[in-house]
Amino acid sequence: MTKAKQSIRKICEYCGKEFDAWKITTRCCSDYCNKRAYKQAKRKKIIETAETITANKRTEKVKTDMSNRKGFSIAEVAVLLGCCKQTIYNLAHSEKIKAIRISRRMTIIPQKSIDEFLEVNTPYEILPAQERKPVSDWYTLLEITEKYGIKYRRLRDIINSENIPEKKDGKITLIAKNRIDTYFRKQGYDETIQNLSEWVTLPEFREQYSMTEPAAYSFLSENRIPKKQRNGRRYYSKLHIDKVKNKGQ
Numbered sequence: 001m002t003k004a005k006q007s008i009r010k011i012c013e014y015c016g017k018e019f020d021a022w023k024i025t026t027r028c029c030s031d032y033c034n035k036r037a038y039k040q041a042k043r044k045k046i047i048e049t050a051e052t053i054t055a056n057k058r059t060e061k062v063k064t065d066m067s068n069r070k071g072f073s074i075a076e077v078a079v080l081l082g083c084c085k086q087t088i089y090n091l092a093h094s095e096k097i098k099a100i101r102i103s104r105r106m107t108i109i110p111q112k113s114i115d116e117f118l119e120v121n122t123p124y125e126i127l128p129a130q131e132r133k134p135v136s137d138w139y140t141l142l143e144i145t146e147k148y149g150i151k152y153r154r155l156r157d158i159i160n161s162e163n164i165p166e167k168k169d170g171k172i173t174l175i176a177k178n179r180i181d182t183y184f185r186k187q188g189y190d191e192t193i194q195n196l197s198e199w200v201t202l203p204e205f206r207e208q209y210s211m212t213e214p215a216a217y218s219f220l221s222e223n224r225i226p227k228k229q230r231n232g233r234r235y236y237s238k239l240h241i242d243k244v245k246n247k248g249q
């Protein structure tokens, strides 16, 4: 078999002429074409490498230009985070991303705000099945502010940024009950404790546990103690405070 090899009809990769090759791997008709083809391929390779380097440098330059920037527009942040502008507006409005309004028509978001947002943002979680059920129960705005002890303005921000369904019943605004409850459950509000009859003010709380003001504030926020506003005073849930304090002993 070694000597009686059959030739293969091929087309020279350099000059395009047909020729008989004796090996499958032969690509050119002659030594001349072979050398030329090799040089051509080498040249092509050098050009390609140079082009890749240029492209990489160009990308790096854009990245550097962006990373040197101290702040971005809403539209730029939307591109950076891969979401729509409205989402960024909502995040800025609900203060999840700290934005700076520099004029009536221009809001900028500092690089630092974006970094902070990405660091503290809640990790991905599968929504509880309940949340995907059709909305059948509704709260009035007043019911929510009373139950969760928040101000109307804060509630409006939550409804907007979380896209919580709402509807009008005559003049009354109704808000999807299960969406609101899910939101506050995620915020650490414990629904298993239904009767929040006892509330304490900050001075009362500090006195009971002999705490400094900064220590008291950090305890209340770290443990997400429910609070409510009544007649201009802020009250904290005694049940929740005691629950945490007892656990710690």
Ligand SMILES: [Zn+2]
Pocket (backbone or CB within 6 Å): 012, 013, 014, 015, 016, 017, 028, 029, 030, 033
């Ligand atoms: Zn040739």
